[in-house]
Every structure is written in structure tokens, then in C-alpha cells.
Amino acid sequence: MNKSKPKYMQIIDAAVIAIAENGYHQAQVSKIAKQAGVADGTIYLYFKNKEDILISLFEEKMGTFVEKINEKIAGKETAAEKLLMLIETHFRLLSEDHHLAIVTQLEIRQSNKELRLKINDILKGYLSVIDRILIEGKETGEFSSDLDVRLARQMIFGTIDETVTSWVMNEERYDLNALTFSVHRLLINGCGSRDK
Amino acid sequence: MNKSKPKYMQIIDAAVIAIAENGYHQAQVSKIAKQAGVADGTIYLYFKNKEDILISLFEEKMGTFVEKINEKIAGKETAAEKLLMLIETHFRLLSEDHHLAIVTQLEIRQSNKELRLKINDILKGYLSVIDRILIEGKETGEFSSDLDVRLARQMIFGTIDETVTSWVMNEERYDLNALTFSVHRLLINGCGSRDK
Amino acid sequence: MNKSKPKYMQIIDAAVIAIAENGYHQAQVSKIAKQAGVADGTIYLYFKNKEDILISLFEEKMGTFVEKINEKIAGKETAAEKLLMLIETHFRLLSEDHHLAIVTQLEIRQSNKELRLKINDILKGYLSVIDRILIEGKETGEFSSDLDVRLARQMIFGTIDETVTSWVMNEERYDLNALTFSVHRLLINGCGSRDK
Amino acid sequence: MNKSKPKYMQIIDAAVIAIAENGYHQAQVSKIAKQAGVADGTIYLYFKNKEDILISLFEEKMGTFVEKINEKIAGKETAAEKLLMLIETHFRLLSEDHHLAIVTQLEIRQSNKELRLKINDILKGYLSVIDRILIEGKETGEFSSDLDVRLARQMIFGTIDETVTSWVMNEERYDLNALTFSVHRLLINGCGSRDK
DNA sequence: CATGAATGAGCATTCATTCAT
DNA sequence: CATGAATGAATGCTCATTCAT
Known part of the structure; x- marks a missing residue:
């Protein structure tokens, strides 16, 4: 977890948008990743799950x-x-x-x-x-x-x-x-x- | 939907107990049915979904x-x-x-x-x-x-x-x-x- | 787990074929189910996992x-x-x-x-x-x-x-x-x- | 593939230890690399895969x-x-x-x-x-x-x-x-x- | 030579709902 | 009315490999 990296906030901001636009249960990790402009796996370099x-x-x-x-x-x-x-x-x-x-x-x-x-x-x-x-x-x-x-x-x-x-x-x-x-x-x- | 039948309230009361004891996402229809003492399918005679x-x-x-x-x-x-x-x-x-x-x-x-x-x-x-x-x-x-x-x-x-x-x-x-x-x-x- | 049901053996036999033909790691549950002629979920009525x-x-x-x-x-x-x-x-x-x-x-x-x-x-x-x-x-x-x-x-x-x-x-x-x-x-x- | 370099054997020995201690399926390339004291990517300078x-x-x-x-x-x-x-x-x-x-x-x-x-x-x-x-x-x-x-x-x-x-x-x-x-x-x- | 951040394909399992009996 | 066996869609996470530095 490297919170200093810009990607950390980038993913969090993407999560806010993905959840707001799709709903909590429809905001799959893949949607958050797509919104953040990173690969699914990249999420897991910055967050445990x-x-x-x-x-x-x-x-x-x-x-x-x-x-x-x-x-x-x-x-x-x-x-x-x-x-x-x-x-x-x-x-x-x-x-x-x-x-x-x-x-x-x-x-x-x-x-x-x-x-x-x-x-x-x-x-x-x-x-x-x-x-x-x-x-x-x-x-x-x-x-x-x-x-x-x-x-x-x-x-x-x-x-x-x-x-x-x-x-x-x-x-x-x-x-x-x-x-x-x-x-x-x-x-x-x-x-x-x-x-x- | 036959709300006059006792089974209607029976299922609702079972749902309250099942949800309280298992949590919202763990209160599957089958658990509610079991708690109500009816078969899974019976639920759908009294409720749409x-x-x-x-x-x-x-x-x-x-x-x-x-x-x-x-x-x-x-x-x-x-x-x-x-x-x-x-x-x-x-x-x-x-x-x-x-x-x-x-x-x-x-x-x-x-x-x-x-x-x-x-x-x-x-x-x-x-x-x-x-x-x-x-x-x-x-x-x-x-x-x-x-x-x-x-x-x-x-x-x-x-x-x-x-x-x-x-x-x-x-x-x-x-x-x-x-x-x-x-x-x-x-x-x-x-x-x-x-x-x- | 109902071992008396024919479906139990049906799935086991399908597993043997699926594993033999696809290899251990390529014998996905869905392949076994397909070979057995049942739905994926049915497997879990007869086997824990x-x-x-x-x-x-x-x-x-x-x-x-x-x-x-x-x-x-x-x-x-x-x-x-x-x-x-x-x-x-x-x-x-x-x-x-x-x-x-x-x-x-x-x-x-x-x-x-x-x-x-x-x-x-x-x-x-x-x-x-x-x-x-x-x-x-x-x-x-x-x-x-x-x-x-x-x-x-x-x-x-x-x-x-x-x-x-x-x-x-x-x-x-x-x-x-x-x-x-x-x-x-x-x-x-x-x-x-x-x-x- | 440079088998003369000591790193070649270093990685092989690391693999033996990593596999023995973690099990075959838990001995990821990253674990072998860590055990060998090299970066993940370095593995691929000495081995195809x-x-x-x-x-x-x-x-x-x-x-x-x-x-x-x-x-x-x-x-x-x-x-x-x-x-x-x-x-x-x-x-x-x-x-x-x-x-x-x-x-x-x-x-x-x-x-x-x-x-x-x-x-x-x-x-x-x-x-x-x-x-x-x-x-x-x-x-x-x-x-x-x-x-x-x-x-x-x-x-x-x-x-x-x-x-x-x-x-x-x-x-x-x-x-x-x-x-x-x-x-x-x-x-x-x-x-x-x-x-x- | 060496690094390590980034990639992205792939899969076991759950559970609401149906329907033949 | 009542049953419960069967269905099948849907998803978080891992890890071998790459490549810009």
C-alpha cells in the first residue's frame, strides 16, 4: 500500500464515481479499474481487497x-x-x-x-x-x-x-x-x- | 398474494428473525422459508420475489x-x-x-x-x-x-x-x-x- | 450429499472423463457439469466443493x-x-x-x-x-x-x-x-x- | 540463458527452498526471486519461464x-x-x-x-x-x-x-x-x- | 545486466427463482 | 396449495510475464 503514489487517490476517486454511477453492488472491481484507467490487477497493488x-x-x-x-x-x-x-x-x-x-x-x-x-x-x-x-x-x-x-x-x-x-x-x-x-x-x- | 392467510404473516415474521440473526445478505430465501416452516417454493405463492x-x-x-x-x-x-x-x-x-x-x-x-x-x-x-x-x-x-x-x-x-x-x-x-x-x-x- | 441418487455417480463418472480429456487443471467445474449433463449449480447439491x-x-x-x-x-x-x-x-x-x-x-x-x-x-x-x-x-x-x-x-x-x-x-x-x-x-x- | 553465471544456480537453489517451504502451487516466481535475492524480472534473464x-x-x-x-x-x-x-x-x-x-x-x-x-x-x-x-x-x-x-x-x-x-x-x-x-x-x- | 510496476486472462461458487409432481 | 430439486448468471482475485527505465 503506497499512499503517496498518485494512483492510490486515482483509484479512490474512480471508486467514488463508479459507485455513484452504478450503485454499490454494481460497482465491480473491473469497473473501478476501468474508471481509474488501470488494469484490474493494479488495484491490488494499492489495496488489499x-x-x-x-x-x-x-x-x-x-x-x-x-x-x-x-x-x-x-x-x-x-x-x-x-x-x-x-x-x-x-x-x-x-x-x-x-x-x-x-x-x-x-x-x-x-x-x-x-x-x-x-x-x-x-x-x-x-x-x-x-x-x-x-x-x-x-x-x-x-x-x-x-x-x-x-x-x-x-x-x-x-x-x-x-x-x-x-x-x-x-x-x-x-x-x-x-x-x-x-x-x-x-x-x-x-x-x-x-x-x- | 393472499394476505388473509396466516402464512403471509408467518413468512414476514420469519424474515425478521432470519435477517436479525443472519444479517441482511446472509438471510437467503431458503433460510426464511426454513424459519417459517415452509418450502422455498411456497414463499413465491405469497410474495412476488x-x-x-x-x-x-x-x-x-x-x-x-x-x-x-x-x-x-x-x-x-x-x-x-x-x-x-x-x-x-x-x-x-x-x-x-x-x-x-x-x-x-x-x-x-x-x-x-x-x-x-x-x-x-x-x-x-x-x-x-x-x-x-x-x-x-x-x-x-x-x-x-x-x-x-x-x-x-x-x-x-x-x-x-x-x-x-x-x-x-x-x-x-x-x-x-x-x-x-x-x-x-x-x-x-x-x-x-x-x-x- | 445423497450418494444413493444416480446423479452422484453420474457426476463422478463425468469428472473422470473431463479430467482424463482436459487434464487436471483444465477440468473446470463447468466442464464436469456439462459432461454430466447437469447445471453447474447441481454439482453443489451432491458435493461440497x-x-x-x-x-x-x-x-x-x-x-x-x-x-x-x-x-x-x-x-x-x-x-x-x-x-x-x-x-x-x-x-x-x-x-x-x-x-x-x-x-x-x-x-x-x-x-x-x-x-x-x-x-x-x-x-x-x-x-x-x-x-x-x-x-x-x-x-x-x-x-x-x-x-x-x-x-x-x-x-x-x-x-x-x-x-x-x-x-x-x-x-x-x-x-x-x-x-x-x-x-x-x-x-x-x-x-x-x-x-x- | 547463461548457465555459467552463479545466478543460474542461485535461482535453482532458491526454487528448491521456495517449493519445499511453500509447496509447489504456492511457490510463485516472486517468492523464488525473493529467496534468490533478485528481482522478479531477473529470473527471466536466466530462464525462459x-x-x-x-x-x-x-x-x-x-x-x-x-x-x-x-x-x-x-x-x-x-x-x-x-x-x-x-x-x-x-x-x-x-x-x-x-x-x-x-x-x-x-x-x-x-x-x-x-x-x-x-x-x-x-x-x-x-x-x-x-x-x-x-x-x-x-x-x-x-x-x-x-x-x-x-x-x-x-x-x-x-x-x-x-x-x-x-x-x-x-x-x-x-x-x-x-x-x-x-x-x-x-x-x-x-x-x-x-x-x- | 537488473529492476519491479503494471498487466489481464481465467474460475469456483452462491442463491433467487422455476416448475414438474 | 405445497414442494424442493434443479437451474445458470455473475465476480473478486492471483500471478506469470513484460518492458520502460
Whole structure:
């Protein structure tokens, strides 16, 4: 596995397209290889097996997600602003990448339980960003002091995820980014903010 | 398709058990038939194909869900109380049926996009219950008058769903029902309720 | 695995032909199925996997071998006569079945070590027939009393096997059965027979 | 093909080790190359293809075999003594080289029919040593004058080969060399020797 | 001479569905 | 109505060989 080689990302990007266009179960290794412009066997120079492509795909994309969100959050002072940045970035990154949105919201969820558990592990990096915002909000008094962080995180992630999934299922017919402030308002209210 | 015959429900119940115990992709038609105590071929006297079993399964269970929730809601006056009943009933019904919880939260989501869209259609019956509560809440002034019903519904459903899924993924190690009031509080806050 | 069904033997016989005509590594399951006149999947109603076909093949054929040899031996009095019957039957059964001869002498030996060990186990039934003849011969004084039974058995089996393999490798251009008496004489001499 | 270069033998020796330790079908060219300390591609500067490695391996080792046996035989007077030397040397050379014993007795036999025929050709050099001893023995009267040389050779080679194979299959748990005299006695008897 | 990244043909097995009984 | 034996399409992965460097 040589992650520095451009072919590594080339195959991952091809997988996103192949899965988005053909569906999870119809994205055979040969289709991914063809999309990447390499031979079938070449895939296996960079990935252990098909599952490894999907895990790596999720790792890479989620890594970028967390990274970009952290960058955006860095300069913000209040937890509410940070949450806004998180929602805004989450919506924007998926708005900008049609294929990725389909893959993360619809297709990759068809993977088996084992793979889903691995994906869930990777997701923890993102969820802990939410947790840190919530804890900070509680400390600064922005959020209710008796807020249950786990439940609040589940509300935030559940709401964002459901919003994006609905948008994808509705074939992205409306502007996801336009929902940022409304969703933010709902969640901030939920967290017991008194800043209104 | 003879839905009056007991064998229809017998096969659906067998499917829930077979899927919960073996996983979605390992619940072959032959396993469902064996669990139901019928021959493989018999399945096809009651269902068009395997997908039809899953759709019917979801229809039947979701029907019961909506029915029971509506019963509970009927006597309640405020939207907040109705939402409480909805959360309470949702959590309780899944707490009481271990197999069903696994199937709805983890396994059935591995189905392909086409089937997921059909399941989403069935889900609309449940979502409209939420919508009615929200609209009523806005009319009575319990909820913010500028509340976006679609977004609020996505928050409510997304939060409940994420809460239950987390509980199932954590192997139901804690009491889901105990979370009812906290989740209700989060969502009521989110909806801009001023009843505190 | 239903060994009473005619299809079981039908597939085994097809495997012998397919392997003899195509070679061990070119006898794909689909070729065996085609030769047997059944669908590929049907093979798996009667055999666990491809290896199981080969093991069963060897078991069945070797079982017949031992059975027929024991029948022939039954009526004979001296160990020398019994050995003659064994050689005669061994040569004759393989002379009569061109495909089987190729499979047992050339093709099946290409199987992997694991399978070869299983085949060796099955072979023990045949080797113990030889051992019994040798022990009896020592008891009656036909064979040298200090004969090492294991070594003598290895000589007998090694000689017979090498003779048949050479015959098959020479494309069966001469009459294998005609060698029976010469081979018998060699082996009887080797065992220290004094009956000349 | 540059057989003068040390790398030629280096690769052959690596092949013996790789095959003995991994099994015939698991001894990929890349493993042989790694064992030899060269790049995969380098193999093809010294050998036409993988099969050529195996044929060359057998040629080299069998050449050494015949050479050493001929040296030992040279000084002996009787055919019986020569046969004893042959058996003794055969057993000793394989006893001394664990890897080679596994390769020649178990692994290389898994090769396909075509390769086996080529190996058989190489083997003829060894078999003609046996033939010469037999003919000489017949001429000197040590062996029966009506001895069929081809059959006797098959007995001798078959017995020796079977004895060594059994020893390898029994994980070399006993002393192969200790069997030399017993095997010699069996074979001498078989050839109708009257020198007792 | 030597390298090693890239190639791409080839195959055992599963399982939803059918249909003769 | 019910059965269950039979069907056959569909795919991830390996590894001998090549060739640009």
C-alpha cells in the first residue's frame, strides 16, 4: 500500500464515481479499474481487497472533511459559530461533490455489517469534533449546563445526516446550502442556547 | 398474494428473525422459508420475489407503528404531549422487539437504492404524523411560527433514528426508554417551544 | 450429499472423463457439469466443493478396486496366488478403463498436498490388502520369515504403480495384462518365495 | 540463458527452498526471486519461464545424482554390489537434503502432464544406469537370464521411489539409510539372484 | 545486466427463482 | 396449495510475464 503514489487517490476517486454511477453492488472491481484507467490487477497493488478500497475511500474523504471543518472552526469564538461552520462546511462539501454525496448517503450504507462497523469507527473522528463544540458550549454557558452531550451529538449528526440524505433522495432538486441557517437555528435551539 | 392467510404473516415474521440473526445478505430465501416452516417454493405463492418480502415486512411493521402512535396521540391536547407520545411509543416498540430493532436500524439499510426508495415511500406515512404534530404546534403557538416543517421533521426523525441506531449498535446495553424525556426536551427546544 | 441418487455417480463418472480429456487443471467445474449433463449449480447439491468431487471419485473407484480384488482373492489358497490375483485385477481394471487409468496415474497426482494426503488415506484400504497377503505368506512359509512387511508392501505397490504409470505414459501402446505373470514372478522372488 | 553465471544456480537453489517451504502451487516466481535475492524480472534473464526453472532444477539435481552414483559404481565388480551402491547413494543424497527430498518426492509431481513428461525424459539418464546394471547382471549370471529388463527396472525404480516417498510422507521420522540393505535384498531376490 | 510496476486472462461458487409432481 | 430439486448468471482475485527505465 503506497499512499503517496498518485494512483492510490486515482483509484479512490474512480471508486467514488463508479459507485455513484452504478450503485454499490454494481460497482465491480473491473469497473473501478476501468474508471481509474488501470488494469484490474493494479488495484491490488494499492489495496488489499475490494473492501479495503471502500474503507480507504471513507477514511480519505472523512479525513478531508474533519480537516476542513477544523480549519473553519479554528478562528471562531463561540460554540454556536463553530456549529454553524460545521454545518456549513458539511453541506458545502457534499453540495460540491455530487458523486461523493450519493456514495456517502446512499450507496456505502449497503455494505455489510462488518464494513459498516469499520466505517463507524472512522466516523468517530467527526463525531468527536461535534462533542468538543458541545462541551465548549456548555462550559461557556451558551448551551444548557444539563445538556446530555451524547444525545445532543446524536441530534446534531442525525439531523444533518437526515437533511443531506433527504436532499440526495430528492435528487438534489433544491439548494442544500440554503438550509444551513435554518438547520443551525433548530439545533442551537435544541441545545438550549439562550442567545436569541 | 393472499394476505388473509396466516402464512403471509408467518413468512414476514420469519424474515425478521432470519435477517436479525443472519444479517441482511446472509438471510437467503431458503433460510426464511426454513424459519417459517415452509418450502422455498411456497414463499413465491405469497410474495412476488425476495424484495417483495422486505417491502411487505416494512409495510406491515410500519403500519403497526403508525397505528399505535396514532392511538396514543389521539387523547393528547398539546403538540408537545403528542411528540412525547410519539417518541415514547417509537422507543418502546423497538425496545420490546429486539429482532425488529436490528432489522430496521441496521440490516434493512443494506438493501439497494431502489428498495430504499420504496421503503422511504412507506416511511412517509410515519413522517406525516410528525408533520401534523408540527403544523398543529405552529397553529397553537407552541412552536415557532416560522418553523420550517420539513426541516423540523428531518430533525425529529433524524434524531430519533440516530438515537435508536446508536442504541442498537451499542448492543442495547442501556435503557432506550429512559432517554425519552431528554430527547423530547432537545426536540421541543429545537422547535422553538416556549412552554418552559 | 445423497450418494444413493444416480446423479452422484453420474457426476463422478463425468469428472473422470473431463479430467482424463482436459487434464487436471483444465477440468473446470463447468466442464464436469456439462459432461454430466447437469447445471453447474447441481454439482453443489451432491458435493461440497470441487475437491470433494475428487476425493469422492477416488473413494468410489478405490472402493470398487478393493472390493473386486477381495472377491478374486477369496477363493485362492496360497499367498502367491492371491498376489497374482491382485496384480491381475489391478492391471485389468485399469486396462479396461482408459480414462480412469489416466486420471489415477497422471492427473490426480497434480492435486495439492492436502488433497494428496486425503487420497493417501483412502489408499490405505488397498495397501492393507497387500499387507494381509504378505503376513499370510510369512505364516505359511511361502515368504521369507524375516521379510519386512512394510518394505515388501512398498516394493509391491511401487512396482505395480510404476509399471502402470509407464504403460500410461507410453500411451498404452502395449498390453498391460500381458505383464501380469512377469511382474508377479519378480515380486514373488523379491519376497523370498521358495516355491520354484 | 547463461548457465555459467552463479545466478543460474542461485535461482535453482532458491526454487528448491521456495517449493519445499511453500509447496509447489504456492511457490510463485516472486517468492523464488525473493529467496534468490533478485528481482522478479531477473529470473527471466536466466530462464525462459517458470516451467524452465523446474526442468532445469530437475536436470541439475538429477545430473548430480547420476554423476555421484556412477562414481560409486565405478569401482564395484558385481551387479549386486553396484545396485547396493545405487540404492545407498540414492537414499543418502535425499537424506542429506531435506528440501530436495520434499521437492522431488512430493511437490514436483503436482506439475502438469506436459512438465511431467519432460521430467520423465530427464529421468531416463538415471534409469539407464539401472538398465546397465541389470544387463551386466544378466550377462554375468548374477540375475536370471530371462529377466525382463524393463520390468525389473520398473520394480527397482518403483520400489526405491515408493520407499523414499513413504519416508518423506512420514516426515522422515525414521532412518532411510538403515533400509538400504533390506531394500537391496528384496530387489536382488526379485531379480532372481542366486548369490545367496 | 537488473529492476519491479503494471498487466489481464481465467474460475469456483452462491442463491433467487422455476416448475414438474 | 405445497414442494424442493434443479437451474445458470455473475465476480473478486492471483500471478506469470513484460518492458520502460
